[in-house]
Amino acid sequence: MKRVAVLTSGGDAPGMNAALRAVVRTAIYYGIEVIGVKRGYSGLIKSDFIPLGIGSVADIIHRGGTILRTARCEEFFHREGREKAVRNMVSAGIEGLVAIGGDGTFRGAVELEKLGMPVVGIPGTIDNDIPCTQWTIGFDTAVNTVVDAINKIRDTATSHERVFVIEVMGRKAGFIALAAGLAGGAESIIIPEKPFEVGDVITKIMRGQNRGKLHSIILVAEGVSGALEISKKIHEAAGLDTRVTILGHIQRGGSPTAWDRILASRMGAEAVKQLIQGERKKMIGIKGDAIKSYDIEWALSQTHEINMQDYHLSAILSI
Template sequence: MKRIAVLTSGGDAPGMNAAIRAVVRTAIYHNVEVIGVMRGYSGLIHGEFVKMDLGSVADIIHRGGTILHTARSQEFLTEDGRQRAVQKMKEAGIEGLVAIGGDGTFRGAAALDKLGIPTIGVPGTIDNDIPCTSLTIGFDTVVNTVVDAINKIRDTATSHERIFVIEVMGRNAGFIALAAGLAGGAESILIPEIPADVTTVVDNIRRGLARGKRHSIILVAEGVGDVREITEKITKLSGLETRLSILGYIQRGGTPTALDRILASRMGAEAVRLLLKGERAKMIGIAGEEIKSFDIQWALQQKKEIDLDQYNLAGILSI
């Protein structure tokens, strides 16, 4: 294998640039050329290729987002679109691909592999909802961003003696809300995996009031439902002044943490090593401190479960 490509697809995540850097420099170390694909699978279809060298990835390890940009491609979901992508890659002499992103990115990688392009998936998503890996690139950074927001909002909540409902990202999973809620000392955490019980939330607020606590932080994962309705219900049942803060896209940006930079660097390098060993249709994951690989089709059929012990611990510590 003499020439490989790398792309980022789906939502951006802090640490993607560190992964790109690792792919490029590991490949060049092994005398393999690297082509950067702009705008994900859309760029594959339209041949938006850029030759990468050592200088291409200088001074990017600390930057959020992705220098290759990212886009969602409806065209790639069609058989014709995928065939065009493969044709463009063959014309450019690309013999393998590293795809960095979430489950949609992995499904695209699996489709390309079936069409003859050896592909390795690297999990880059803030949601941390990819099976077969305890961490995804970007998750640690977003949790720290949310915890920082909780700290700041708590100052206002304390000063004004109010309840604050904070909505965080996570798509259909509660990993961000649970980790940030536990680290930020939230009084209640609502996640999609556990049926929302606003009555229990209000009971927790009243218990705090009884011991002299005049504020509460309620963390809600976006997949739970309409956070405005939840906020209104809390206000109605508690009779207390409640404010809503939706953190939104501020969670996606920012400088990646050291953990995300290291994780991305290790995963990106391993993806290249797998391609050069002749591996294909694999995803990279981490278990403990060990980087592993799994069949990508099998991984996509699995479901990543929330850690109920952590959820129960958060409830215990918030009494």
């Protein structure tokens, strides 16, 4: 293998640049040229290619976002678009592709492999909702961003003796909400994986107030319901003074944590090694402290279950 390409696709996640750096420098170490694809799968169709050298990825390990940019591409959803993407790569002498992104990115990678292009996927998404890996790149940074917000909101919640309902990202999964809620000491954590009753949330709030608690923090995963709706129900049912904070895309930005940089570096290097070994249609994951690889299609057919022990622990600690 003499030349490989790398792209970032889907929602950006802190640590994508660190993964890109690892891919480029590992490939060059093994004597392989690297082509960067700008704006994800759209760049494949438009041949928006740039050569990447050692200096191209200097001073990016600490930067959030992605220097290759990312974009949606409707044309890629059609076979004609995917065939054009493969033709462009073959014409450019590209023999393999590293795709950094989430669920949609991986599904696109599978389609490219069906057309003959070896692909290895690196899980880069703050949602942590990719099966066969304990952690995805960007998740740890997003959780720390939410915890920092909780710390700040708690100050004003205490000052005004209010209930704050905070909505966090995560698509249809509650990984961010649970991790940040446990680390931030939220009174209630509402996630898609666990049915909830507003009455139970109110009971916990009132129990806290009766023992002198000045505030309550309710953390809501976006996949459950809107924070505004839940806040309204709490106010209407109990007359409590509630405020809503929707953190939104602030969770995707910022310098990646040390853990996300380490994870991205290890995964990026392993992706290149997989291509060198002749592997194709693989995704990189981590189990415990071991970096592993799995067939992407098989991995996507699995489920990544949330740690319900942590959910029950958060309930115990927030009594």
